[in-house]
Amino acid sequence: MNKISTEETVTLKQSLTQCAHKLEETLNTLLASGNRPEERLIDAMRYGVLGGGKRLRGYMVMESAKICGVRNIEQALRVASSVEMLHAYSLIHDDLPAMDNDDLRRGQPSTHKKFDEATAILAGDALQTMAFQILAEEETHPSAAVRVELVKMLALASGAHGMVGGQMIDMLGEGKNLSLPDIKNLHSLKTGKLIRFATEAGAILGETNKDIRGRFVAYGRDIGMAFQIADDILDTTASEEELGKTAGKDAHARKSTFVSLLGIEGAKQEAQRLAAEAAKHVSAFGEQARFLVDLTHFVVERRN
Amino acid sequence: MNKISTEETVTLKQSLTQCAHKLEETLNTLLASGNRPEERLIDAMRYGVLGGGKRLRGYMVMESAKICGVRNIEQALRVASSVEMLHAYSLIHDDLPAMDNDDLRRGQPSTHKKFDEATAILAGDALQTMAFQILAEEETHPSAAVRVELVKMLALASGAHGMVGGQMIDMLGEGKNLSLPDIKNLHSLKTGKLIRFATEAGAILGETNKDIRGRFVAYGRDIGMAFQIADDILDTTASEEELGKTAGKDAHARKSTFVSLLGIEGAKQEAQRLAAEAAKHVSAFGEQARFLVDLTHFVVERRN
Numbered sequence: 001m002n003k004i005s006t007e008e009t010v011t012l013k014q015s016l017t018q019c020a021h022k023l024e025e026t027l028n029t030l031l032a033s034g035n036r037p038e039e040r041l042i043d044a045m046r047y048g049v050l051g052g053g054k055r056l057r058g059y060m061v062m063e064s065a066k067i068c069g070v071r072n073i074e075q076a077l078r079v080a081s082s083v084e085m086l087h088a089y090s091l092i093h094d095d096l097p098a099m100d101n102d103d104l105r106r107g108q109p110s111t112h113k114k115f116d117e118a119t120a121i122l123a124g125d126a127l128q129t130m131a132f133q134i135l136a137e138e139e140t141h142p143s144a145a146v147r148v149e150l151v152k153m154l155a156l157a158s159g160a161h162g163m164v165g166g167q168m169i170d171m172l173g174e175g176k177n178l179s180l181p182d183i184k185n186l187h188s189l190k191t192g193k194l195i196r197f198a199t200e201a202g203a204i205l206g207e208t209n210k211d212i213r214g215r216f217v218a219y220g221r222d223i224g225m226a227f228q229i230a231d232d233i234l235d236t237t238a239s240e241e242e243l244g245k246t247a248g249k250d251a252h253a254r255k256s257t258f259v260s261l262l263g264i265e266g267a268k269q270e271a272q273r274l275a276a277e278a279a280k281h282v283s284a285f286g287e288q289a290r291f292l293v294d295l296t297h298f299v300v301e302r303r304n
Numbered sequence: 305m306n307k308i309s310t311e312e313t314v315t316l317k318q319s320l321t322q323c324a325h326k327l328e329e330t331l332n333t334l335l336a337s338g339n340r341p342e343e344r345l346i347d348a349m350r351y352g353v354l355g356g357g358k359r360l361r362g363y364m365v366m367e368s369a370k371i372c373g374v375r376n377i378e379q380a381l382r383v384a385s386s387v388e389m390l391h392a393y394s395l396i397h398d399d400l401p402a403m404d405n406d407d408l409r410r411g412q413p414s415t416h417k418k419f420d421e422a423t424a425i426l427a428g429d430a431l432q433t434m435a436f437q438i439l440a441e442e443e444t445h446p447s448a449a450v451r452v453e454l455v456k457m458l459a460l461a462s463g464a465h466g467m468v469g470g471q472m473i474d475m476l477g478e479g480k481n482l483s484l485p486d487i488k489n490l491h492s493l494k495t496g497k498l499i500r501f502a503t504e505a506g507a508i509l510g511e512t513n514k515d516i517r518g519r520f521v522a523y524g525r526d527i528g529m530a531f532q533i534a535d536d537i538l539d540t541t542a543s544e545e546e547l548g549k550t551a552g553k554d555a556h557a558r559k560s561t562f563v564s565l566l567g568i569e570g571a572k573q574e575a576q577r578l579a580a581e582a583a584k585h586v587s588a589f590g591e592q593a594r595f596l597v598d599l600t601h602f603v604v605e606r607r608n
Contacts, residue, residue: 037489038469040476045464093429098421117402121425122472125397125432126464132436133459136452144449148440151455155437160349160430165342168426172344185341 012294019062020055023084026077030134040115044123045130048111049088056227056299057083057198063295064202064216067288078140079150079201082131086158087194089127092120094167100249128158141205149204157197166190170255178256187228188221195227196220215281219292222278227299229271232257233264238303271300316598323366324359327388330381334438344419348427349434352415353392360531360603361387361502367599368506368520371592382444383454383509386435387502390462393431394498396424398471404553432462445509453508461501470494474559482560491532492525499531500524519585523596526582531603533575536561537568542607575604 031046033039058080065076095102095110096117103113112120134140135150156162166189173186199220203213235250236259250257258267275296282289335350337343362384369380399406399414400421407417416424438444439454460466470493477490503524507517539554540563554561562571579600586593 036465036469037473037476037486038464038493041464041469041472089429093425096422096425098425118400118475119472121397121400121402122468124429125393126468128429128432129459129463129468132455133463136456136459144447144452148448148452148455151436151452152440155433155440159433159437160342160345161340162433164426164430164433165340165345168345168423169341171422172341182341189342 012291012298015291016054016056016059016298019059019080020053022073022077023055023058023080024050026081027084030078030081030130040119041122041126044111044115044119045127047114048092048120048123049085049127051108052106053084054302055080055084056295057087057195059295060195060198060220060223060292061201063289063292064199064219065205066202067282067285067292068202068206068208068212068216070202070206075140075205076202078134078137079205080198082134082150082154083194083198083201085127085134086131086154086163089124089131090158090163090167090194092124092127096120099167099171102249143207146204146207150201153197153200153204157193162189162193163191166193173255175254176256178261180261183256183258183261184225187225191228191231192221192224195224199223215284219278219281222274222281223296223299226271226274226278226296229258229267229274230300230302232259233267233271234302234304235259236264268300275300316595316602319595320358320360320363320602323363323384324357326377326381327359327362327384328354330385331388334382334385334434344423345426345430348415348419348423349431351418352396352424352427353389353431355412356410357388359384359388360599361391361499363599364499364502364524364527364596365505367593367596368503368523369509370506371586371589371596372506372510372512372516372520374506374510378443379445379509380506382438382441383505384502386438386454386458387498387505389431389438390435390458390467391498393428393435394462394467394471396428396431400424403471403475406553447511450508450511454505457501457504457508461497466493466497467495470497477559479558480560482565484565487560487562487565488529491529495532495535496525496528499528503527519588523582523585526578526585527600527603530575530578530582530600533562533571533578534604534606536563537571537575538606538608539563540568572604579604 027049031042031049033042033046061080061083062076070076091105092111094100095105096112102110104110111123131154132151135154136147140150141147158164166186169186170190178186196217199216200213203216232250235248235257258270262270279293279296282292331353335346335353337346337350365384365387366380369383374380395409396415398404399409400416406414408414415427435458436455439458440451444454445451462468470490473490474494482490500521503520504517507520536554539552539561562574566574583597583600586596
């Protein structure tokens with residue numbers, strides 16, 4: 001894989017940062033504080049979803065929407081916020097003592113440490129609900145058909161045969177030797193399907209034809225797997241300080257990973273192969289897809 | 305309030321039982337078992353949502369849909385199943401050690417006792433997702449506008465300013481003296497909004513005018529509150545065997561309830577007043593609404 005120039009990297013990073021700011025603003029508005037008795041719940045939801053993160057999934061929504069001709073940035077920001085809320089809910093529940101039992105998230109106390117377990121469970125529950133609510137509301141798109149398609153695809157990506165199903169398989173795999181196809185299936189569900197939804201969502205919002213939508217699905221599938229392999233590599237090579245969360249968790253939980261199966265060099269090669277595949281799927285969009293192409297390099301070269 | 309005749313009671317009960325059977329069948333089909341690696345998750349979802357319960361919410365969907373001219377019973381059963389899944393998810397999470405810590409549900413081990421905490425958290429999460437998925441799918445109604453309206457209303461009923469918000473307020477209220485308006489607000493969120501959605505859903509599915517939809521909303525609001533007051537009474541007067549769950553929980557958790565504020569007799573009167581109000585809202589539908597009227601008596605006279 002060719003090393004991208006420093007200038008390009010800066011530009012992608014600027015674009016990512018700019019997008020993250022806009023998303024924080026949108027999330028902040030959607031999750032308005034008030035004086036209702038359930039305020040503690042809103043506080044915990046805000047804590048879980050605001051204040052950091054690279055917002056890669058939200059960025060994918062915004063970039064794919066732009067390429068697919070979505071002019072109304074508010075609509076794209078709502079869909080991106082919905083994906084970020086869904087992702088945040090999964091992290092809040094994942095960190096719970098009964099699950100991964102992780103006290104740290106992005107270098108801060110995880111939601112159940114900052115609040116308490118019950119509040120964290122409810123905050124995750126309500127963030128999931130809100131992700132669907134936002135997609136269903138008229139402000140997201142004038143066409144009910146577009147909105148309900150977004151709802152359906154997010155549900156399929158995140159439910160029992162998507163993200164949550166993947167989390168279950170991940171838990172059941174602790175201490176077991178999984179094969180490479182098993183690991184690929186696990187991660188295509190656990191992290192892959194939501195990333196695929198993020199890139200597909202732009203095409204749904206832009207009401208593109210099937211062919212174009214298929215390219216974004218394929219891009220999401222390949223960059224999602226590359227992202228996960230890079231995650232496995234980081235878990236063994238990066239420090240807790242770099243990660244902002246507990247390092248070496250996979251080995252500790254005796255999980256089969258891409259690294260345990262392919263070795264670090266083999267895993268790196270596979271990540272780079274998939275990143276290159278992902279880039280190919282959007283190459284037909286030319287200059288418009290520059291950031292999505294840059295992103296394929298970014299996900300495999302990041303340090304956190 | 306007039307005591308309803310034994311014959312009428314039997315007929316409502318037969319209708320309820322028949323509906324519960326149909327709903328179990330539909331839920332069983334929607335939650336098909338298979339041989340996927342995430343099977344343990346599906347098993348836990350099935351355990352949480354199948355096997356019992358009065359299916360009052362599902363019944364309300366079916367009856368309101370019938371009155372609103374919905375001919376396609378499969379569509380109504382899908383919406384009813386969605387409501388039952390949403391309700392089941394809330395019970396699974398409610399029973400968790402960090403929440404109500406209840407080992408029993410309908411006389412059986414609660415989901416986290418039968419499986420484990422992590423599986424119960426994930427099963428609840430996936431049941432919520434599936435409730436939205438089912439509403440969004442084309443099989444529920446040919447009109448995308450109807451489907452997306454159902455999604456939006458279910459989200460509003462069950463999220464941070466609905467059911468989950470109510471659970472948060474309920475938890476925060478433990479050990480505190482709440483006023484009657486506080487208690488009413490709590491329960492209109494915690495149990496009321498989902499019951500209101502169940503009765504409104506039939507009108508949405510039947511694409512009725514605003515006036516008719518408003519009557520079902522009002523019916524749901526009043527029967528929901530009557531139901532909750534009856535629940536508070538049962539918690540102090542019924543045995544664990546009758547309830548199939550832990551009795552006396554409210555007093556144990558030092559919660560303010562309708563009984564602690566109004567006394568048993570006062571609470572009974574308020575429940576009957578609200579049941580009569582609920583019946584009035586659907587009286588214009590005549591014989592068609594007979595079961596919904598009978599149901600207003602049933603919810604305040606039930607023993608579990």
